Amino acid sequence: MENNESFSWGSTITAPHMYPIEIHKGYLADDKKMITAYMNTGISTGDWGYGNNAYAGGNSIPTNLSLTWISFADKKFWKIEATLPKEKIFKFFQEGYMNKDRKGVWSHVTYKDITVGLAPGGLVVVWLTGLNRSVEIAHFQAKETFVSVDEFYRNPHEYTQDEFYNFRFKSYLPRESQAYIKEKGVPVDLWKDYRTKYNYRFNIHFYKADKESSDRRLKYVNGEEEIIEVKDINSYQNKALPSYGRFFFSQHNAEVQFDDEEILNAFKKLTAVHPDKSIDIEAKVAFMYKTTTFTVKCEGEEIPLEKTVVKMWKN
Template identity: 30%
Template sequence: MNKAIKFLLSFLFFIQISCQDKKSNQKTKTMTKYEWTEGTSAALGYPMEVYKGGIECEGGEWVGLNFGIASGNQGWGTINNGMSNGFKSLPKRLDFIWMSYLENQFYQVDTEIDTEKIRKYFSQGFEIKGASGKPQHLNYDVISVGMAPGGVVVVWISGVGWQKEIGRYQGKKVTIPESEIAKLDSHENRFWRKDYLEMVHTREQIIPKKVQEENKGKPIPLGLWDVYRTRFSWKPVFELPENAKLNPLRDVGIEMINGEKEQFDAAKNPLSDFDFRAIPRSISMSVSDKDNNRYGAACNLDGKSSLDAFNTVFGDDPKSTKAELIIKVNEAFSFFTVKLKGENGKEAFIKTDSLEMFKSKKKN
């Protein structure tokens, strides 16, 4: 064998080994597993249930989502179900059919999702104050799929105190063939049973009585959950009594109407720069007075009042200005107000629901 042939064979062998190593490295990267559990979410008053299907993950892993009704009683974005906690590869595709009970309509979604965005968040994790007040680095460990009327699907990832939207997807209306329904057992065919549908519509544990009455005779507000995703440039600002301060050992927690959640380090001033966020839904915090007495405080924000306030300040253009969400605590540490104030001079108060402010303990 002459030298030229030997060289050619050696070169081809080297190329083959290099390609195998590259494929092996790519497979290792793709198959990195993280510890997480799956969950589903729905909007208050509009229960959903997956009929069949779930999440396809990298490497061919599969996670089912058909584990019961997502009632939405805890609000859009809140996880109603969770099944299998363990190390799994990351999601890459949604493929499932679900029932939107108030519409009496099945929808199907079959779409790729942003795996790299999920990977980035899972790899970075987040910071949160622990029980001792010291920052702790935690990881995202839940992937939730939200279903809203009109075939809207939203995917979030979440960890303690944090939730981030990954993407919004659109399902299409589908009809289950009679031939398929005929093969189902008495439990599987519940989606078509009159008694079961009546139960879903009337049981208070699924749709609270107050919500049933408020929604009676009203059309389903299709498109509302896309409105919730609108982002505005705002930041939280606190106005406290003299010599009072936010408790630096506790984070300030704010939930948004699009299902996202953030934790703000109370030891920082300002807490945050302006950032594009959805409209806030709830606020929780801890405040210390001049004598170092601590007060816990929290509230929900009235949804209509919040939408009206942001419309007043920003008008038809979410990018028209920047605004401060001013949380003002009274001198007696018994109450606080919430006001949105824009750099354009426009401002509006936001009504609060379930507001509480209570003395906790004195700092040692």
């Protein structure tokens, strides 16, 4: 891959879970021509960092992103016109990464997709994504724009602009999101906060002697994902906060889903009181591996992560 001059990739669109969007139009282009077009293919949502709506791609590195879309939570249209970091993208493709397949075999692979994430408030994040891997390569702030309901789609009900926004909000935004917005407002800064990196590590305590196997799989609140090899597992690292984890012990496995806002608020609180200090996410594996509890700790102060969902099973 280091000697390759071009890489084949696809393009995907995503939005935060429970905050769907819908594309109006757009494209990815290089210095000479359009590579792939974005068009309205329906609602986009899914995992932040991994796209559900797939479009055609190319094999030349894009330099320009143009995109217009509606955010149902905001009741707004947004537009981005941005220059992508061509050399950075090309370097990531060339370097690739090590991936572990289902048989436990490690191999050197590279990325498959350029994924564009669209969050409430007009935040745009671009990742390179592949098997068990997602890495951010750019982020931008879109500008609010106007697209008339009649231009956006056929309007047999003759909705006014406000009626259209309200209908889409009530029909397409999950009830949980509607209730959250009613109580706290649209979380326009949340995904910006998720990009913040902290110096932390996992500190695992077992009821009886045990250890992790050779790797740990983690997804982060900023949409990135990786498999960490055992040599890096116990060191403090400057990373975004974990959203999901797979932990492999000698005889049992654990699957962990953190509450993103809970862990963010815990880290914000501790870093405000203990600035520039490293933080532990302490994991205690219970008797007979019935469950694992997680607590954020720093200099004797601790905050339990009570909303964390843990599944345990024998491997």
